[in-house]
Amino acid sequence: MGGLNHQYWVSLKPGLRSICINTVLPNKTTVPILGLDIGTNLIGVALSDGSTVVPLTALRRAQGEAEQNLIRTIHEREIRVVVVGLPLDEHGGETSTCASIRNFCRRLSKRVPTIEIAFVDESFSSGESEERVGAGRRNRARLKSEGVIDSMSACVILERYLQRLDAR
Numbered sequence: 832m833g834g835l836n837h838q839y840w841v842s843l844k845p846g847l848r849s850i851c852i853n854t855v856l857p858n859k860t861t862v863p864i865l866g867l868d869i870g871t872n873l874i875g876v877a878l879s880d881g882s883t884v885v886p887l888t889a890l891r892r893a894q895g896e897a898e899q900n901l902i903r904t905i906h907e908r909e910i911r912v913v914v915v916g917l918p919l920d921e922h923g924g925e926t927s928t929c930a931s932i933r934n935f936c937r938r939l940s941k942r943v944p945t946i947e948i949a950f951v952d953e954s955f956s957s958g959e960s961e962e963r964v965g966a967g968r969r970n971r972a973r974l975k976s977e978g979v980i981d982s983m984s985a986c987v988i989l990e991r992y993l994q995r996l997d998a999r
Contacts, residue, residue, distance in 0.1 A: 864912045865905065866989025868953065868981050869932045874901070875981030877989045878908065884989050886982035898939060905943050913939070913946050916953025916988040923952070949992060956987040 866884070868875035874897045876887040887904070890897035904910070915936055917929050936948050957980060 862911050863908050864914060864989065864992070865908075865910045866914045866985040866992070867901075868916050868956065868984035868988055869935055870981060873981045875983070875985035876901070876904070877982060877985035879989050879993060881993070884986045884993070886986050889979075889981040898935075898942070901939065902943055905946060911946060912949060914949045914951055914989050914992040916956060916984070917950045919952045919954055951988050951992045951995070953984070953988050956984040
């Protein structure tokens with residue numbers, strides 16, 4: 832993980848829909864950056880200020896609700912960069928799902944023309960997320976349905992982007 836300091840904890844407060852994570856990264860930017868793990872039913876959302884990455888939520892994609900919530904979040908938090916995971920194949924090529932994700936991002940950038948959208952390979956982000964939250968056979972389905980795994984996957988995607996920036 833090269834220079835990352837991870838601190839994880841699970842909040843047991845009733846009604847909380849996300850696991851908490853604090854990933855400390857080398858401070859390269861103070862511009863808020865949003866990370867997205869765009870799935871068929873849910874969009875995992877994470878936020879970074881360049882030095883920490885935290886999961887925000889997982890949004891249901893039904894009836895454009897996720898898109899409207901993202902637009903509101905982008906405006907409220909003054910987001911300028913949105914990092915989106917693409918499920919690339921083992922050769923680094925785009926899968927059939929990538930077209931749907933790119934279409935969603937095109938719609939989003941048309942509605943919020945001030946954002947830059949960056950894409951990152953999201954390969955194995957779900958597996959890494961499950962490992963981080965301790966998703967075993969018993970609780971994996973519950974954590975997935977609550978969006979915990981999706982929001983954690985968005986953290987992984989955002990961390991990969993920030994690591995790539997740090998490597999430059």
